[in-house]
Amino acid sequence: MLTDRPARDHFLRQNIEAVYGKLTHDLTQFVRVEDLVLQAAESYPGLVPTRAQLAAEAALPLKQKQGLELDHSLLLAHILADPRLGTHLCHAMLLPRPETAAALMTLDAQGFVDLGPVRVERHGRAAHLLSSNPRFLNAEDQGTIDAMEIGVDVATLDPGTEIAVLRGQPVQNAKYAGRRLFGSGINLTHLYHGAIPFLWYLQRELGFVHKYFRGVATPDVLPDDVNGAGSEKPWIAAVEGFAIGGHCQILLTMDYVLATEDAFMTLPARKEGIIPGAANLRLPRFTGDRLARQLIQAERRLQCDSAQGRLICDEIVPAADMDAAIDRTVMMLTSSGAVGAIGNRRAFRVGVETLDQFRRYCAVYAREQAFCHFSPALIHNLEQNWGAGNRAA
DSSP states (O other): OOOSHHHHHHHHHHHHHHHHHHHTTTTTSOOOHHHHHHHHHHHSTTTSOOHHHHHHHHTSOGGGOOOTTHHHHHHHHHHHHSHHHHHHHHHHHHSOOTTHHHHHHHHHHHSEEEOSSEEEEEETTEEEEEEOOGGGTTOBOTTTHHHHHHHHHHHHHOTTOSEEEEEEOBOOOGGGTTOBOOBOOBOHHHHHTTOSOTHHHHHHIIIIIHHHHHOBOBTTBOOOSSSOOOBOOOEEEEEOSEEETHHHHHHTTOSEEEEETTOEEEOOHHHHTSOOTTHHHHTHHHHOHHHHHHHHHSOOEEESSSTTGGGTOSEEEOGGGHHHHHHHHHHHHHTTOHHHHHHHHHHHHHHHOOHHHHHHHHHHHHHHHHHHHTOHHHHHHHHHHHOGGGSOO
């Protein structure tokens, strides 16, 4: 029985290959992170919290949690730090969700599939993935993450379309009522009230965000771009209103970014006290290192229609013209066929972010994000900068 965190860390450092081998039957089975930690709790008592402990912890606001999930971060960081094990876990997270097959059948029969917070529609050559969390300015939270990943699977694997479009649905907030918004990042109210577990960050980065960038894998072929590949499509993002936090991170995985003239982007990591997903890995190649640090560490805001904003956004359009701009861009990117567009995506990826680079980044992210998530500074930041204590979950 491992009774303290340093002992667990030492055990994992010495035995991670055996641990992961047991949990995946010598790497013959793919196990997602959210299932992996539960299996680890059963196979290695004391290594990570049990299902019952997690359920009790989940009912508490963030400031009252014991930080039990820090042990999840240690397990996942050690797995991801190992080239063979970490690549296998990345592969597992790039596979389609079990629910995807039924959703694809619905899309094929109806021309759309409604997943609650996400809707996928066929529009000619394009699959439109429409995100909706109207009460919270289309923020991401525990209630949206599964639907989003299934939606990305569906849009990517749909044989009836050649390209995918990501767009926000209209919201209810009084200030923006009826307007489409791309999204406001992580739901800070839910974060403060303890409704977003630590695993959410890893499930997001290794799951649907990575699928935007690298596509959906198959079990038999390693998605390493050089020796094999999965199924993928070019992605267009339609930024209306703003792309804040996690939604700005998503833009860094897109092939073409349209933005309205009044739209802006921010990565308010400093005010939150957390790491902004894989932005630290990806943003410098768009903006350069110095501007990336200003955005992440000094809370700089970018208007999409600015010289710096155009380093991320490909085209600025009047808000009233977004529908036409999407149609025009779909035609432009598919007019020469999907094969060339996908081939170019892969060729770019080999030069800028290999699967191994991503894996190594996520090993650091798994450990560091956990300590940010359970830091008293995060609670202070949410209360002081966002008034989270006065907002109802």
